[in-house]
Amino acid sequence: MADRIRFGAGRETGIFAELEDLRAKGEVDKLITRALEPDSNLLLMHEVLACVENGPLSPKAHKRLLKELAPALQRAVAFPKKRKTRIGDSRTDRHIEVAFPGQPEAAISGAPEELPPEVEGILDRSRSLGPFLLEEDVLPGNGKAESLCASPDGSMLAYTTWAAVPLQEDGRRRIRSAPAEALSSSSARSPSVPPKMVNIISFDPYDAWSFRVGIIQPELETTNFELVGLDHDHLYALNSTGIHKWLLDVDIHDGTLRGSYDLCDHCGAFFLDVEGRRVTFIDTVSEVVSILNLSDAALLSYPLSLPSGLNAKDLNAVEFNPNGTTGVVLVAPRSDSSGVLLAIIRISQGQESTIRWFKRKEMWIDKGFEKGRFSLRGLPRDSASEVGAFYLVDATNTIYTLPLSILTNKKLDEIDPAHLLSPIPASKGGKKALFPVMAVGAERPLLVTYDMAAGQLRVWDTSTDSHLVTIPCPVHLERMDLVAHDTLLITKSRSTRRTWDDLAVTFLDFFFLAGQAPTSLGNDCIPLLEPLAAWAPGNQLIDFMRRLILLAGEYTKEASA
Amino acid sequence: MNNFLARRVLDVNFEFLEGLPAEDRWPALLELSQSNRTSWMETALIIDAADNPVLLEKIHPPPSIQTGSPSMLGTIPFTANPSERQELYWETVVPSFIKDDRKRASDYRRALQILRRYHDELDQAGFDPYADGLFTNLLKLPKAIETKSYSEEVFTAAVRLKTRLFAAYASGATLPEESPTSLKEYLYALNQRYHGSEA
Numbered sequence: 202m203a204d205r206i207r208f209g210a211g212r213e214t215g216i217f218a219e220l221e222d223l224r225a226k227g228e229v230d231k232l233i234t235r236a237l238e239p240d241s242n243l244l245l246m247h248e249v250l251a252c253v254e255n256g257p258l259s260p261k262a263h264k265r266l267l268k269e270l271a272p273a274l275q276r277a278v279a280f281p282k283k284r285k286t287r288i289g290d291s292r293t294d295r296h297i298e299v300a301f302p303g304q305p306e307a308a309i310s311g312a313p314e315e316l317p318p319e320v321e322g323i324l325d326r327s328r329s330l331g332p333f334l335l336e337e338d339v340l341p342g343n344g345k346a347e348s349l350c351a352s353p354d355g356s357m358l359a360y361t362t363w364a365a366v367p368l369q370e371d372g373r374r375r376i377r378s379a380p381a382e383a384l385s386s387s388s389a390r391s392p393s394v395p396p397k398m399v400n401i402i403s404f405d406p407y408d409a410w411s412f413r414v415g416i417i418q419p420e421l422e423t424t425n426f427e428l429v430g431l432d433h434d435h436l437y438a439l440n441s442t443g444i445h446k447w448l449l450d451v452d453i454h455d456g457t458l459r460g461s462y463d464l465c466d467h468c469g470a471f472f473l474d475v476e477g478r479r480v481t482f483i484d485t486v487s488e489v490v491s492i493l494n495l496s497d498a499a500l501l502s503y504p505l506s507l508p509s510g511l512n513a514k515d516l517n518a519v520e521f522n523p524n525g526t527t528g529v530v531l532v533a534p535r536s537d538s539s540g541v542l543l544a545i546i547r548i549s550q551g552q553e554s555t556i557r558w559f560k561r562k563e564m565w566i567d568k569g570f571e572k573g574r575f576s577l578r579g580l581p582r583d584s585a586s587e588v589g590a591f592y593l594v595d596a597t598n599t600i601y602t603l604p605l606s607i608l609t610n611k612k613l614d615e616i617d618p619a620h621l622l623s624p625i626p627a628s629k630g631g632k633k634a635l636f637p638v639m640a641v642g643a644e645r646p647l648l649v650t651y652d653m654a655a656g657q658l659r660v661w662d663t664s665t666d667s668h669l670v671t672i673p674c675p676v677h678l679e680r681m682d683l684v685a686h687d688t689l690l691i692t693k694s695r696s697t698r699r700t701w702d703d704l705a706v707t708f709l710d711f712f713f714l715a716g717q718a719p720t721s722l723g724n725d726c727i728p729l730l731e732p733l734a735a736w737a738p739g740n741q742l743i744d745f746m747r748r749l750i751l752l753a754g755e756y757t758k759e760a761s762a
Numbered sequence: 763m764n765n766f767l768a769r770r771v772l773d774v775n776f777e778f779l780e781g782l783p784a785e786d787r788w789p790a791l792l793e794l795s796q797s798n799r800t801s802w803m804e805t806a807l808i809i810d811a812a813d814n815p816v817l818l819e820k821i822h823p824p825p826s827i828q829t830g831s832p833s834m835l836g837t838i839p840f841t842a843n844p845s846e847r848q849e850l851y852w853e854t855v856v857p858s859f860i861k862d863d864r865k866r867a868s869d870y871r872r873a874l875q876i877l878r879r880y881h882d883e884l885d886q887a888g889f890d891p892y893a894d895g896l897f898t899n900l901l902k903l904p905k906a907i908e909t910k911s912y913s914e915e916v917f918t919a920a921v922r923l924k925t926r927l928f929a930a931y932a933s934g935a936t937l938p939e940e941s942p943t944s945l946k947e948y949l950y951a952l953n954q955r956y957h958g959s960e961a
Contacts, residue, residue, distance in 0.1 A: 338924050339945050343895075396859070405956070407949045685949060686956050706945075710952065728951030 216240055220249060229253050233263040239718045246719045247745050250274050269752050273745035339706040340691070341368050341409045342400045347701045348438075349693045350428040351682035353475050355643040358402045358684055358691060359431045359453070360704065361414065368400050368409040397422050399436065401453055404685040412456030417449060425700060430475040435459065437473055448473075448480060450495060462493060470519040470530070477525050485513040490530070490546060490554070503546070503554035505530075510539035511558075520573045522589060527608060529591050530556075534569030542566060543593075545613060557613040564618045568595045576641045576648055576663045590663070594639060598631040598652040599624055602666060627668040631655060636695070638678050642687040647709075649690060651678045658690070660709070670712055676703075688713065708733060715742055722750055803877070803891040805860065806870040812852045813871070815845070873900045880917065887917040898925040906932035 216235070223232040235241070236249040250267060251274040253260060260267055267274075337344055346360035397414045414421040421440065429448075430437035436451040446468045450460040462480070464471075469483035478495040489502040507513060515536035521528040530544040542564055546556045561567055570593040577589040591603040601622040608616065634654035641648050646664035651657075651674065658672040658681075677695040679702070684691055688710035694702040711733055714726060727750060734743045852861060860867050877884065877891075877900060889896065899920045906916050909932060919931050927938055 338926070341945065404949055405953045407946050407953070685952060688952060725955050729948070729955060732948040732951070 216245070220245065224249075224252060227258055229256075229258045229260045230262045233260055233266070237719050239720055241719060242716050243719055243722065243742070243746060243749075244715045247274070247715075247742055266752065270745060270748050273741050273748055275741065336708070337703055337705050340704055341402065342411075344704045345701045346693050346704050347397075347425065348428040349680050349682065349691070349704065350431050351684050351691065352431045352433070353643060354432075355682070355684040355687055356403060356405050357431055357433065357453075358404070358682065359399055359428055359436055360693075361397060361399050361426075361428060362701065364396070364398050364400075364411075368402070368411045399428075399451075399456065401431075401436070404689075410454075414456070416456035417451050417458050429471075430473045432475050435475075435478075437475070439471070446471075448493075448495075460495070460498075462495065462498070464493075469513060470516050472519045472521060472528075474521060474523070474525060476523065479521075479525055481519055481521060481525075481528065483513055483516050483519060483530070488513045490519070490528075490556075492525075492548075501552060503548065503556070505544075506556055506558075508539060508541055508558050511536070511541050515539070517571070518573055520575055520591060522575050522591075522605060523577070526550075527605060529573055529593070529603065531570045531573055531593070534571060534596055536569065542569060545608070545616075547608070547613060555613050557616070559618050559621065564622060566595075566601075566622065568597070570595050570601070571635075571637045572639055574639045574641050574648070576646070578646055578663045592639065592641075592648055592663070593622070594637045594650060596633050596635070596637075598628065598634065598637055598650060598654070600628040600648075600650065600661070601625070625661070625666050625668075628659070628661075636677075636679070638681055640681045640683045640690065642683050645687040647683060647687055649681060649683065651681060651692075653677060658692075658707070660712075672707065676705075683709075711740075711743070714746065719749065722746060722753070724750060724754065726750060802870065802873065802897040805857070806874040808856060809860070809867055809870050810874055812848065812856055815848055869897075869901060873897055876900050876903055883914070883917040884921065887914070887921040889921050893921075895925045896921065899923070899928045902929055902932040909934050 216238070220232060220235055223235060232249055233253065236246040250270055254267060254271055254274040340358075342360075343362060343364050345362050345364075347362060349358070349360040351358045398411045399414055399417075400409070400411050402409045414426075417438070418440075421438075424440065424442075426438050426440040426449075428436065429439045431453065434453060436453045438449045438451060440447045440449055443466070445466040446464040448462040448464055449458060450462070451457070452459055464480070464482055465484070467484055467486040469485040471483075472481040473479075474481070480493040480495065482491055482493075483489075483505070484491050484502070487502070488505045488507055490505060491500060491502045493500050505513060505516075511532065515533050516530055517533040518531040519528060520531075526548055528546045528548070530546060532539070532541050532543060540560050540562060542559050542561045544556050544558045546554060548554045561569070573591050573593040575589060575591050589605050591605075593601045593603060595601070601624050603622055607621060628650075631652055632654035634652060636653055638651040639648065641663075646662055647669075648661040648663050650659050650661070652659065656674050658674045658678075660669045660672070661667065662669050674692075676692075678692050679695040681690055681692040683689070688708070690707040690709055692705050692707065694705070696702040710729065714722075714729065726746065730743055730747050730750075734740065734747065856867075860870065877889075880903065881889075903916070903920050906920065906928070910916050915937060919928060919937055923931060923938070931937060
């Protein structure tokens with residue numbers, strides 16, 4: 202993991218309490234000096250300086266610092282109480298609020314003008330962040346997608362779109378058109394639409410190109426298919442004809458079809474391991490878990506051993522850890538009759554499998570899970586370590602963790618169901634809503650969840666299972682992915698009455714920068730801050746960071762002189 | 763805009779065909795219309811050529827097509843009648859998703875017409891025919907000139923602004939401040955910093 206990430210640094214060291222104590226005593230200079238310490242962060246420092254600037258006392262030692270930064274210390278951010286119902290596109294409609302463990306929820310979400318006069322001076326880091334999220338018109342291309350997916354390392358993104366203009370980087374003609382016969386056969390069926398394209402964007406190094414889906418298969422021009430996986434060579438698409446499903450393996454550079462895998466017409470829950478080139482799916486007729494190796498097309502099947510009352514069609518999701526040894530099979534929340542919650546399946550190197558089903562009653566959980574994702578909890582993806590956890594979300598968006606460490610060196614029969622899952626306390630208490638969406642970080646211990654009922658995106662630190670930031674989201678989301686070193690969150694809105702919808706970008710890097718120590722902000726941050734400032738011209742914290750860097754440069758010059 | 767492109771846009775003289783042997787001209791035209799259609803402008807040129815009987819008179823289909831023998835396009839009967847020849851060209855080389863959508867074909871014609879009329883101004887403003895969104899901006903350009911009056915600012919805005927912003931500008935909104943840095947530039951800075959921190 203990159204060293205520069207410092208999520209809310211200092212909260213464990215008690216700096217927040219120290220600052221609050223100094224503020225209460227009125228020791229302004231000591232307060233600012235403490236906020237400049239390496240275990241502080243920019244969010245805290247901004248709040249401290251804003252507190253002093255708007256308060257009755259003036260510092261002596263840090264007088265110049267306060268004067269130089271004063272324009273970026275005005276308190277004028279108010280947070281909406283309710284979620285906006287209309288789809289807003291104004292930058293002033295978007296807000297961000299930050300929560301840290303140990304901080305009362307009321308102090309986080311309350312608008313500054315609603316605070317009673319006696320608590321006006323209390324430090325509240327949430328006020329430091331202004332509106333700045335969900336930017337459209339950032340990605341190249343028309344920004345409308347039918348289907349979206351990102352590579353597991355977050356360095357590439359692919360989406361399908363209808364567009365007459367392909368992506369072309371530096372004017373190079375990388376576009377490859379479909380053959381004439383493909384064009385004529387496809388356009389005969391759907392003559393009045395522009396070509397369907399797959400747009401591919403590489404984030405590091407930056408590159409972008411397109412190819413016509415007619416190259417893959419002419420029929421795809423007129424049918425809906427889903428992009429399910431992407432790496433640096435392969436793009437995987439799931440094409441369904443009625444109930445029959447095919448997995449297509451496509452060359453990402455020119456769109457040629459490398460392979461086509463028949464998943465038959467009774468393919469249920471589906472999981473693609475892009476790095477391991479494995480497809481796992483539930484065969485709802487044979488009642489087996491089938492694992493198809495895409496490298497040699499070998500198919501292995503393991504019996505599900507379903508408990509009585511449970512139908513294989515009720516299994517709504519399957520998720521495996523990166524090396525494919527341990528998986529979780531989720532039972533749909535709406536399937537109550539069997540009383541089964543989930544299963545853990547373990548596949549040994551000898552290709553033998555064991556599976557154990559867990560009932561809701563024995564786990565003290567009355568609701569099923571909608572979705573699950575695996576996260577390595579802060580370790581790099583290429584680490585050989587097995588430390589990680591499955592994160593499972595129910596219909597109320599409560600997150601439960603299932604750590605692999607519980608399963609290590611234990612037979613499945615020996616596991617105590619009551620201690621298998623543990624909820625993340627801060628995620629509890631949401632309203633019931635459909636369609637939870639999750640994204641996990643590739644390089645950082647990050648988990649992002651979307652709660653449709655609350656209209657919020659929530660960012661979690663999976664190394665500590667703590668809540669980092671809540672981002673109000675004015676649109677319904679269908680899919681999201683963390684890309685570009687986990688600094689950008691790409692979201693696709695949920696389509697209504699059409700097959701495509703908008704793509705938007707959330708700049709999480711803004712938050713990561715704000716989490717750094719005040720002394721660590723150097724000139725190398727300026728190229729990052731400039732675009733952020735252009736995208737969010739009124740953001741005080743960005744202005745604050747820019748001023749701080751310039752000021753630090755002056756201090757350095759003076760010292761060297 | 764480079765000279766080669768400018769000649770094709772402004773004159774539609776298809777000079778590049780004249781440098782080819784006679785038997786290669788028709789396949790070259792087909793290639794332009796099918797495999798080399800990488801921007802709206804090339805599609806617009808194809809439509810423009812299909813609308814131009816004088817130009818079509820110069821481009822003779824090869825003997826294999828004239829005699830009706832099988833060719834790369836199948837059997838196409840040769841006709842000397844200009845209108846039939848125009849229809850043949852239209853049916854053969856114009857993509858069906860355009861020729862079956864009259865508004866779309868009309869938009870292509872209009873955009874090319876506007877580009878020809880204001881090519882000097884657009885060229886000075888840094889017009890790139892391959893940039894995404896400029897096709898729509900071109901269609902809005904006459905409205906912007908009407909609303910804001912003929913000025914350098916209008917052409918700069920047409921080249922610089924994204925489609926939604928330019929549509930708002932053409933409807934009377936003020937010119938927004940400098941557009942945000944592109945994602946490419948942002949990622950360049952991000953990647954530099956990221957790799958730098960690793961090192």
